[in-house]
Amino acid sequence: MKKFTFGIPEAIVPSNFCRGLRYDETEVQYNADKVQFKTTARGCLLELPLEDGEEVFGFGLQLKGFNHKGHKLTLRANSDPVANTGDSHAPVPFFVTNRGYGMYFDTARYVEVCCGYGKNKSRPKVENNTIIATAEDLYRKCGLREQTVMSVEIPVAKGVDVYIFEGDSITDIVCQYNMFSGGGCDVPEWGLGVMYRCYARYTGDEVIAMAKYFREKDIPCDIIGLEPGWQSSSYSCSYVWDRERYPNHEEVVQYLRGHDFHINLWEHAFVNSTSPIYETLHDYSGDYEVWQGLIPDFATEEAQQIFADYHRQYLVENGIDGFKLDECDNSDFVHDWSFPNCTEFPSGMDGEQYHSLFGTLYMQTIMRALGDRQTLSEVRNAGALAASYPFVLYSDLYDHKDFIRGIVNAGFSGLLWTAEVRHAKSREDFLRRLQTNVFSVQCLINAWYCEKAPWLEFDCEAEVRELLQTRKTLVPMLKKAFEAYKKNGKPPIRALVMDYTQDAQTYGIDDEYLFCDSLLVAPMTAEERTRRVYLPEGDWCDYWTKEPVRNGWIEVETTKIPVFEKCEGK
Structure with missing residues (x-):
């Protein structure tokens, strides 16, 4: 990797807050003279060439888009992306291409990127009057x-x-970016099991009853999550146990x-006036409020x-080893x-910079509150240089295809993402969603608004048990993948194009992914009866039947x- 400085950078940038930053400079082949830079009344502008056939991936957790060539993205923290515009729970100013390099822009600003636009030039007179009747074909026609x-x-x-980072494959490049940020995160084996988040209005007795249900029915569950009802005030937060719902x-x-559950507590960082830390935090907070609560300046x-001291003394040291950090993104x-x-x-x-850095x-x-205790927790916002944090992103959005695309995209940018399960439209919808969730970095059932386990209304308890038992068999594989993530930066879940960068068939595949080092996963939604699956070069077999399967495009019902296993050498 190599750093190039253009103009006069701001003092407040993500790298200044990255405690594990590792900058080991090497020479790169990329000619930085190709990058044009200028300051403007709006800020600063960089322009660099993209070759014909050069494809662009990354820019954080993008739920609405995959290959960004030809698209305009505004990278700003936002919980409610409605289109492929760059808004994201985790925008990251880092991209990779299929031409052997990636770039990270060290800024906490809302970067606007146009990925492959034409510049003004003298063109020959060529008529182009073909009439096209669909918007999709029209904009494809206009692609340069x-x-x-x-x-x-x-x-x-x-x-x-x-x-600038360089490598033979996108995976090589992303590994370097992750190691630059301190390496991948260290996670406990129990964190890779099954988490169930309870109904927000449960009492302590009802939480215990839910825990008993899991054990009596032999349904795997490693972590119980408690939602806002555990606190005496939650919007904004007190971080104090509610005396009515949890008197004991x-x-x-x-x-x-005592029954082998770990405990994860929901919260956000906006501090209510009833909180024991309100007064001492007052002078170290922003000048605006959210939900009549302080915004602590964690910088x-x-x-x-x-x-951190409060959380350690009153929560962590009393048995809590995970937190769900909500509402730290933005909503426009x-x-x-x-x-x-x-x-x-x-x-x-x-506020713009703090939105970008809030989650980190x-x-x-x-x-800091957890100290030397391991965790795999949840967060609603992350960003640049976040690979070393053992937190998984999630969303209030719920489109299944978007969730699958999130799994595929997260690995480009040093992020973890869970396609959590909540409600469903039908029995088939619930099981399809749970199948995807089982093959995610975190297996999370978020029943925060469900009074009973959401699968009970669909009478599919046996299928849920079987799927969650499958998850338990995947934990050793995932643990090994996370060890590699920490050691060399290799993401545990990756888009096909990351490992198969020279295979043009992978440049548009946003609904399949590599799970650890040996599996290829191709989730299906409830609306699909069959689907096409692409298996790159190599020998593959069906994960469930162990029967060999030819590579290339296949039809699956x-x-x-659909899960396939590499079987080289068999």
Whole structure:
């Protein structure tokens, strides 16, 4: 990798908050002179050429798009992306291409990227009057089959550090980016099992009853998650056990731990005036409120210490080893609850920068509270240089195809994503969703608004038991993949194009993925009776039947999730 500085970078950038940063400079073949830079009244602008046939991937957790060639993206933290516009729970200003390089722009601003647009030039007179009757074909017709330009506009800033990574495959490049950020995260084996998040209004007794159900029915469950009802105030948060629903919360924790459950608590970082840490955090918070609560500035040592010390003393040391960090992204399309970009923080950040760094700083704070205790927890926002944090992204959105695309895309950017299961339209919909979830980095059933286990209304308890038992058999494989992630940065789940970068068939496949090092997973939704699956070069067999399967495109019809195993050498 190599760093190139353009203009005068801002002082507040993600790398300054990355505690495990590893910059080992090497020479790169990419000619940085090809990058044109200038400052403008809007900030700064970089332009670089994209060759015909050069495909672009990455830019964080993109639920609506995959290959970004020819698209415009605005990389801003947002919980409600409605189209392929770049808005994301985890926008990351890092991209990779199929031409052997990737670039990371070290900025906390809302970057606007145009991935392959034509520049003004003198063109020959060529008529192009073919009439096309569908929007999809029309915009495909307008796609440029020539060298184009990627523009990267960074608002406010007058410069930026750009890091260039090179490798033979996209996986090689992403590994270097992940190691630059400190390597992949270290996770406990139990965190890779099954998590069940209970109904938000459950009492302590009802949580215990749910735990007994899992054990009595021999349904695997490793982690019980408690939603907002565990707190005396939740919007904003007190971080204090509710006395009515949990009058004996110590007994609930003791029962769960005594029956081999780990415990994960929901929260967000907006601090209610009834919280014991409200007064001490007041001077280390932003000048706006959210839900009448403080916004602690986790970029300050004081705010991190106050928040972490309280969590360690009153929660972690009393048996809690996981947290669900909600509402740390933003919401501009569906709701209007979050803080404005003009918010000022004691660290010197404005609201735009804090939105971009909020999730990362929040994860740091909770890791500080956990100390040497391992976890695999959840977060609603992450961003650049986040690979070393053992937190999995999730969403309030619920389109199954988008969730599958999230699994495929997360690995480009040092992120983890769970296609969690909540409700379903039908028995088949529930089982198809659970199949996908079982083959995710985290197996999470989020029943926060379901009074009973959501599969009971569909009378499919036996199928759920079988699927969750399958998940248990995958845990050793996942644990080994996470060990490699920590050691060399290789994501445990990857898009096909990451390993098979020279195979043009993979450039548009956003609904299949590589799971660990030996499996290829091709989920199906309830609407699909059959689906096409692409198996890259090599020898493959059906994971369920062990029968050999030819590579290339095949048609699959099954009630199981299509999974194929590499069988080289067999």
